[in-house]
Amino acid sequence: MAFNYRLIILIVVSTFFVSCTQESTLSGSIDYLGDAVLILQEKPVHYKYAPVSNDTIPVTDEGTFDLSLSVEQPELRTLYINDASYPVYLTPGNNLSITITRSDFPKNVRVEGYSQDWDERYDAYLREIEGLDSQILQEVEKIKVGEENQLTNLSKQKYKIAEKHLKETPFRDYYLQAIGEHLVFKVRSIEYNGRNFDHFDTDSARASVFNEAKELGFFTFESLKAQRAGIRDFTHYYARTFGIYDSVKADYEMDLSEHDIKRIAYKSLNEKRLEVLEHIEERDALAHVRMYLVAERIGEQSLEIATPSYEDYLEEFSDYPKYTDFLTYFYNEIKSVSPGQPAVPFAIPDINGDIHTMEDYRGKFVLLDFWAGWCQPCLEEFPHMRDIYERYSRDELEIVAISNEVDSLVWVQDIKRFDNPWVQLYSGDGFQEKTFTAYKGGGIPFYILVDPDGKIARYNDIRASFNFTTVFDSLLTEYKNSQE
The missing domain is CATH 3.40.30.10 (Glutaredoxin)
Structure with missing residues (x-):
């Protein structure tokens, strides 16, 4: 008996893909919603420039909702009510039931359908960091003027709290994001300390941050993918530690906006930002970081400046279609609103x-x-x-x-x-x-x-x-x- 092995392989592969995509449901209740809207959002390729996929969840007058979803693989999506957000972990074929108290949201959310008490652990994390972000922002103002501060101690405290509650859960991304925030604050403090203290050793401080970043796994693909804008901010503030902003302001003898400085000093800033890439070893991680930097360049600089790096990326990372497709989309979108094009009607x-x-x-x-x-x-x-x-x-x-x-x-x-x-x-x-x-x-x-x-x-x-x-x-x- 002759077997058609090609047909068998096709059937097996087809069965695999069919079985990977399964219907799941997200149902539950909310005590009141008012004029707000309940939205479920997928994480886009780029936090700022990529198209956002939103599902508006219909809520009945009684406050109940029920949404069917096609889920191919385990993933985190985000529930939004206005600016407040809550993570939801979806797996193929699994059904979740969520109970929301609007006045407490995103705290005190209860989820039935998880295999473990992940909702309670996330709630414990939110309660333990309550007020911490406000304290961190206050400390940022202190570093700007050279005052004694607890900025990096507080940011370290935040990622330690995330580590305790979330590291071993599907919400691990929040732990990795907290690490990224901490490292960005450490880099930011270098710029201000270098400006405010005559004998501050900037080179040693930079080396210390890179050592800590490697110890915490910041430059791994898993970590970089979890960040919202972590690598963009890290490279941006690293470039600022070389006094480029201060030099431009001194040359122009005026208080320029950050946007203007980034355009005027683009070449110098970009050279320093690219130095960070020397610390990235995984190709997956490098493709991700380069995609972010090219996207920022397209969004912030003229196409004349952005085009060479965009074209280089398409050639070097052609085996990453998710990234190249996004950059091609974004490049063409920016091109459509470049000088000489018709203004957008409104x-x-x-x-x-x-x-x-x-x-x-x-x-x-x-x-x-x-x-x-x-x-x-x-x-x-x-x-x-x-x-x-x-x-x-x-x-x-x-x-x-x-x-x-x-x-x-x-x-x-x-x-x-x-x-x-x-x-x-x-x-x-x-x-x-x-x-x-x-x-x-x-x-x-x-x-x-x-x-x-x-x-x-x-x-x-x-x-x-x-x-x-x-x-x-x-x-x-x-x-x-x-x-x-």
Whole structure:
């Protein structure tokens, strides 16, 4: 009897993939939800630039919910209610029942369906670190001015708490993230200590951080994948320990924004950031880190600067399609909103409910300002923006502010508090605001300059406090000459 081995192999492989993808359910109850929405989110390839996959979970009037999910392999997803989040560990074919008390969320969540008391261990972790993040932020302010502080002791305390409760659970990522946060704080302290203390040994401090990072496994693929932005922050603050920021500020004799410094000193900063890669041995880890750095370059620099490293990555790591597909997607997205491309259309209401569109401002330059009242760099630009608003006529320039605030009531309070004279618009959804995401915004303040023909003139490389007047005068003169 002749056997078709190819057919047998195909059947076995097909059966394997079918069996790996199984239906699971996420059900449960919440005592009340109000105007909020219950969302289940998958972890994206890149925390800021990759598309986010959200499942909005319908909740009945009685507060119950039931969602069917296709799960291929064990994974962590995240439940969100507004800005509060809670991790959920899903496995193929397993059903979970979750009980949420809204006033306590994310604490006091109970999960039935786990093989062990992982929900109780995560709850114990949350309760033990309560208030710790606030203390850490207070200590950060102390290191900036050279005061005695407990920053790294507190950050170490946090990862030790995570180690005790979460290291041997499916929520191990939170332990690894806490290690990353601790190491980033140690690197940050080097910059400030080097600035504030004459005899501080910066080189030894750097070597100490790298030794600790290796001991804690920070440069392994498992750790780096668990981080939200850990490697981006580590390389960023490492580069700052060489005094590059201080040198740029001294050269320009002004208090530049971080965004402007990163553009001005890109070459020097990038050389130092790449030094960190010398400490990474696993190819999987290197592919992950390089993907993050290339994505940041695409998002923060001009395509002229970003393209060579992007193309090099595609060639060197072609065997990592998850990363290369994401970078190709993101590169093309940024290309679609680069100077010369049509401005993104919008229709957004002001505080009176009147709808404003991009087309309403055709025939003049428009500075789109994406901002929020909690964003200190946004607020620091306001005096300079008022200057340029008075300097140019409304026939030449209009400023249109689009809020990234989540709460509309907070937005109303903010526009009354700051009383800026330019157009103020709001459409909700925070960083998921449609115009902001269409422009591939990654953070605020974020500025787009649109020309009178409705095309993008500058993409997030101008600041009223820095280079706006010089750039705009040139563009305005060029446009006027073209009309003669």
